[in-house]
């Protein structure tokens with residue numbers, strides 16, 4: 001067995017490990033962050049289980065940390081109190097980015113982790129099977145319920161050789177993205193093997209598993225070997241280490257060979273993480289801003305390399321350099337060893353250890369800017385400046401370019417970039433607040449600010465559905481298009497009515513008004529609809545706007561689950577060419593759709609009344625998903641069952 005199937009089989013609660021078939025797995029650990037967490041805990045409260053049943057559940061506050069009004073601070077208070085009451089550990093703001101802290105302090109090889117954030121697979125760097133999901137799925141897992149997923153195919157990404165100086169783990173995953181594209185990982189787990197694995201440290205492995213999310217993969221995983229043991233020992237957690245390796249004769253569904261020695265610095269050009277070229281090919285693009293940090297690239301190792309490059313130099317006068325170390329542990333160590341001062345003296349603007357610029361929480365670049373960033377997503381508008389172009393690079397490329405003012409190849413630097421892994425990290429968990437004991441939990445009052453509004457709930461599926469195709473979209477529409485998030489909108493993550501005013505506005509600014517006037521309807525989309533974030537808001541807000549179904553060429557994994565969990569039909573064209581026969585404003589009808597779904601029919605006839613034709617849409621569902629859609633979403637189904 002490969003490592004993925006070993007962990008899946010040890011956690012299997014339902015089904016069998018047969019590719020594409022739905023399986024249920026037991027979840028050992030969960031994580032939430034604040035921007036998806038408020039909704040996840042509101043849902044957990046609605047489910048009505050008093051205390052989490054996992055081995056450990058953590059709630060991080062790292063996304064909505066810019067407090068320009070009361071909203072974010074109110075959400076923090078809600079999270080602090082709801083977690084205390086229900087048995088969840090809280091990582092306070094300032095402690096760091098969820099995935100970085102989880103890797104440092106909590107990830108355990110061989111265990112399962114479900115997180116309400118698409119980059120949860122970061123913990124796969126330590127051999128954990130770590131999956132991103134919508135908040136409701138995480139709420140269910142916190143309550144001890146299984147997590148359901150189609151049994152994935154496993155890709156053997158066989159690494160050979162060793163990265164050359166100036167070439168980074170980020171360049172490995174950018175190369176994988178270049179080859180496979182942003183939908184190349186859908187339905188798959190990327191399992192890294194081969195001699196090259198040994199040459200990569202844990203933070204480097206985590207950079208690779210982190211950005212496997214951009215492939216649309218279910219997750220990515222490295223074996224837990226001697227390097228993992230040493231990392232955990234240096235974090236004072238050696239007792240949690242277990243070796244987790246694939247069998248010597250493990251089987252895989254596909255193989256991808258990567259020679260680390262042959263790679264060179266890469267860059268993803270605007271506005272997709274798979275729009276990858278070598279830095280050499282991209283040329284000396286003039287740069288306005290450089291942002292270093294995020295859950296992809298903010299480890300101690302990354303930051304030390306940046307500090308080495310900046311030491312004794314000054315940032316180019318035309319460049320604004322922003323650095324956000326990934327955790328308090330990292331920031332503290334940089335402060336103690338002087339590297340932070342090297343950054344500050346070179347002219348870096350140090351921001352809090354949080355998601356920050358990565359999710360548009362500040363540091364929006366100027367109009368038309370070129371911004372080099374070390375994070376994982378360069379989707380249109382995500383930086384908060386629509387006209388800006390975000391280029392994704394490694395820390396080494398970012399730091400080198402901050403000095404020269406143009407996109408630069410770090411191999412041209414004469415800096416020594418060998419950073420030894422510390423024998424001991426300066427760990428301290430005093431910002432992890434434990435929950436109240438079961439005896440004391442009853443007395444904890446959950447504090448809800450005025451910005452926390454009830455979330456919408458779907459109704460039972462109607463006999464037939466009809467309405468207009470309100471919007472027709474291209475391929476690769478992201479959840480950042482569906483429910484944009486920046487410093488102005490993130491404070492409203494607990495306020496769906498407010499968010500609805502912005503739904504799909506990056507595609508068409510008139511959409512929310514038209515959807516409201518029409519009393520809802522349908523959406524038409526291309527390939528990989530809903531890629532990117534796990535944010536359930538990209539389903540809850542369309543639900544609020546009464547979107548009944550989406551007809552797409554294909555869907556991204558987490559978003560499809562979120563739609564079903566919330567009673568919205570995710571249908572695909574049986575014949576992709578039918579996409580061209582639909583236009584915005586066409587009147588559509590799904591006659592007797594309830595009966596069809598009840599009867600287990602997977603082909604739904606879609607009548608285009610305006611154009612006078614009918615075509616088939618596919619809606620393959622497990623029994624569980626079918627019951628959910630009929631009941632009007634997971635919460636209604638759970639209530640029905642109760």
Ligand code: MIC
Pocket residue numbers: 035036063116117118119132359377485532533534535
């Ligand atoms: C992201 O990177 O897009 C986010 C913000 O972390 C999201 C979660 C969210 O939308 O709150 C993710 O990756 O799931």
Ligand code: SF4
Pocket residue numbers: 063097117119294295296354355358359375376
């Ligand atoms: Fe935060 Fe960015 Fe990572 Fe999302 S991708 S968790 S916003 S740092």
